[in-house]
Amino acid sequence: MAQKFLRSWLLVLLLILLALPAKADVPIDSAHFPDAAFREAVRVWDTGYRGSTGNWIGVNDGVLHPDEIARATDITVFSPASSLKGIEYFHALKNLSAATAI
16 A cells, blocks of 8 residues: 555656756847847857857857756856846856956
8 A cells, every 4th residue: 555655656756847847948038138238248158159168159049058058157248237137047157257347
C-alpha cells in the first residue's frame, strides 16, 4: 500500500516538473528592454559581440535564445541608460560596463 502511494506521488511530481515551462526566447524589444540605450547594448551583444572568451556568441536575429543567455557574461552599455529593466534575463552576467552611472 505504501509503495503504491509513493509511486502515485512520484508520478504527480514528474508530471508537475514536465509541465514547467522551459526557459524561453526573449525578444530584444521595448517590452522586454524599455530603455533604448540598454536595448541597443543588448542588440550589439546579439550581433556577435566577442565576450571574454573571444568567441562570437550572438546570432543577430533580434532574439535572445536560452543558450545565448547562458553565455552572456559581460555587457557594455555605451550610451547613458536610465533603466536596466531586462537585466534579469541574464543569469550568467558577471560584468556590466556603463558609459555613465546608471
